[in-house]
Amino acid sequence: MAEGAGLEVRPITAEDVDQVARFLAAELNGRLSAETWAAAVVPPWPVDAPNHGFLLADSGRVVGVQLAIYSERMILGRAERFCNLAAWCVLDDYRLHGVRLLRSAxxxxxxxxxxxxxxxxxxxVNQRLKFTEFDTTSVLLPNLPRRTDRTIAITADPVALAEALSQADLRLHLDHRGCLAARQVMISHGDDTCLVVYRRDRRKRISAFASILYASRPELLRRALPALRAYLLRKDRLIATLAEVRLVGRPAxxxxxxxxxxxxxxxxxxxADQVDYLYSELTCVPW
Structure with a gap:
């Protein structure tokens, strides 16, 4: 265990972002450049964030990081503040100090x-700190080129989204438009619309999967799944869709x-049903 008078835990400020990004690129995920990490650390939506997480420093050198991504959401008419605990990385020699970062957040x-x-x-560690697990039981759906319901339309055109989405969905769309990992489409059926947010995901070193993070109208998403899967194959070259059963059920x-x-x-x-995966590392970090 590393010890020393120069060891400190402190909030990550705007001035620390570049140094933290270089640390994460070197020690956590080198597939992402330091520039990409720096862009992911600071989310594009407006929020009064107290920090970008916490860092562990030894005589000024970053040796550990706990990123935090903040947001404010309206839940049942009430403003709720969220802190998404994102990347947590501590050098081996300082591993026993890592929980200090989490506890600070x-x-x-x-x-x-x-x-x-x-x-x-x-x-x-999270279980000891009274965290609750989501039901993440999930299914894989092969993305097939055929579609059966021609009354369903799918588009990623920002003009179309701006014209048709509800006010609440439009806010979600605009907040995530600059996110590095979030991809968005609108499903339309008559006057009904559904905003879908997904990310390109990696399984067994193959980056060709769509992970659905959010759907504003789950019932419309379920109806439109064949069309959406065909769209994802055609437009994004994604071979399969991953989704939680509580969102899409178990379709054929x-x-x-x-x-x-x-x-x-x-x-x-x-x-759990009032908490989603938006405004988080899943939308911000394109690992």
Whole structure:
């Protein structure tokens, strides 16, 4: 365990972003450049964020990082503040100090906290800290070129989205338009519309999967799944769609996914069905 008078935990400020980004590119995920990490650290939506997370420094050198992505949402007519615990990376020699970063983030009052990509020992730490797991039971749906319902339209055209989306959906669309990992389409059926947010995901080193993160009208999404899958194959060259059962059910041709990636949250007020995956690392970080 590293010790020393120069060891400190402090908030990540705007002045720290470049140094933190270089650390994450070198120590966590080298597929992303330092420039990409820097862009992901600062989300594009307007929010009064107290920091960008917390860092562990030894005599001024970054040796650990806990990113945090903040947002404010209206839930049942009430403003709720969210803190998404994003990338957590600590050098091996300082590993026993890593929980100090997490506790510093959680010590901030008034937030619902989400951790949408915990792994390994992080899951056990979160459980001890009273996090609750989402039901992430998921299916894989092959993306096939055929579509059967010609009354359903799908577009990513921003002009079309701006003209047709409801006010609430339009706000979500605009907030995520500059996110590096978020892709958006609108499903239309007559006057009904559904905003779908998804990301390009990687499985077994193959980056050709669409992971659905959000749908404003799940019932319309379920009806339009064949058309959406054909669209994703044709437009994005994505070979399959990954989605949670609680969002899409188990349509014909679905394959249950073993070892689903776990997701967790901690809140004094909200339940799992009131918390989604927007405004998070899943939309901001294109790993």
């Amino acid at each position: 959680l010590a901030q009052p008034g937030y619902t906290f989400t951790d949408l990509s915990p792994s390994g020992s992080v899951i056990e 041709g679905a394959v249950d996914l073993p070892g689903t990636r776990r997701k967790m949250f901690r809140s004094d007020d909200l339940t």
